[in-house]
Amino acid sequence: EIVLTQSPATLSLSPGERATLSCRASQSVTSALAWYQQKPGQAPRLLIYDASNRATGIPARFSASGSGTDFTLTISSLEPEDFAVYYCQHRFNWPLTFGGGTKVEIK
Amino acid sequence: EVQLLDSGGGLVHPGGSLRLSCAASGFTFRNYVLTWVRQAPGKGLEWVSGISDSGAGTYYADSVKGRFTISRDNSKNMVFLQMNSLRADDTAVYYCVKGQNSGSWFGDYWGQGTLVTVFS
Numbered sequence: 001e002i003v004l005t006q007s008p009a010t011l012s013l014s015p016g017e018r019a020t021l022s023c024r025a026s027q028s029v030t031s032a033l034a035w036y037q038q039k040p041g042q043a044p045r046l047l048i049y050d051a052s053n054r055a056t057g058i059p060a061r062f063s064a065s066g067s068g069t070d071f072t073l074t075i076s077s078l079e080p081e082d083f084a085v086y087y088c089q090h091r092f093n094w095p096l097t098f099g100g101g102t103k104v105e106i107k
Numbered sequence: 108e109v110q111l112l113d114s115g116g117g118l119v120h121p122g123g124s125l126r127l128s129c130a131a132s133g134f135t136f137r138n139y140v141l142t143w144v145r146q147a148p149g150k151g152l153e154w155v156s157g158i159s160d161s162g163a164g165t166y167y168a169d170s171v172k173g174r175f176t177i178s179r180d181n182s183k184n185m186v187f188l189q190m191n192s193l194r195a196d197d198t199a200v201y202y203c204v205k206g207q208n209s210g211s212w213f214g215d216y217w218g219q220g221t222l223v224t225v226f227s
Contacts, residue, residue: 001169034213036152043202043217044144044152055215087152091212095168096142096154 002026004088004099012107019075021102023088028068032092035064035073038101039084047086048073078104109133109216113203116221119193123225127188129203129218136184137161140206142214143177143188145199145223155201156188160209171197193225 003026013019023033031051036044046055048064051071061076075082083106088099115127127143142157156177157166165177176189186203200222204214 036214038152043220044214045217046207046213046215049207049211049213049215085151089152089154089213094166096157096166096212098144098152098154101151 001095002029002090002092002097004090004097006086006088006099006102008102009100010103010105012105013078014107015078015080017078019073019078019082019104021073021086021104023066023071023073023099025069025071025090029090029092031067032090033066033071034089034091036087036089037082037084038087044087075104109205111203111205111216111218113201113218113221116201116223118224118226121194121225121227123193124189124191125193125223127190127201127203127221127223129186131184131186131203131205134205137181138209140209140212141177141179141186142204142206142212143186144202144204144214144217145197146202146220147196147199150199153199157206157212158186190223193223195225195227197223198225199223 005024007022035048038044064073085101110132112130143155158177174192179186200220202220203218205216207215
């Protein structure tokens with residue numbers, strides 16, 4: 001099973017600041033990685049698929065990069081609605097797995 | 108508009124069974140893979156099971172293999188998760204998730220979730 005390790009666990013930032021989230025895989029997943037956002041009481045929302053492609057309707061302030069084992073999600077300038085928990089997920093092989101999540105909280 | 112309506116959750120004793128259902132609409136159901144993802148209270152996301160567009164391929168997390176069975180009915184636009192031998196650590200909100208296409212297991216639409224509580 002591929003283990004995805006997200007860091008940091010919590011990121012405390014102010015609106016307007018830049019957020020950089022990391023996801024590291026225990027073995028290469030090539031570019032088969034996605035990022036999701038989850039707000040309290042809501043289902044997750046797909047932000048990024050295949051490492052760097054924004055999903056439909058996702059604002060351009062969200063960008064992502066990486067391949068192999070190291071991936072990054074960047075939010076260029078945090079809006080109030082961006083404070084949430086972010087998860088990465090791979091689809092390289094079975095079983096699919098999620099990272100433990102990074103909570104982006106208001107400083 | 109794509110909609111996924113999860114149902115079937117509830118309270119059950121350890122060792123019991125439940126069958127979750129997900130009714131889909133707003134897309135050509137038979138052309139997409141489906142998965143179930145769960146989230147224990149206050150915890151992160153855990154992928155549980157997936158089924159191919161035709162239903163011929165089924166996949167499971169190690170934690171549920173041999174106890175859970177995923178299936179789909181493409182004539183009724185529904186996907187199911189039969190859960191047997193339930194344990195306390197199966198307590199979670201279960202989400203039905205539509206894959207982006209027949210080849211991508213990333214979830215572009217999620218149901219509202221249905222809560223399963225296993226208690227003694």
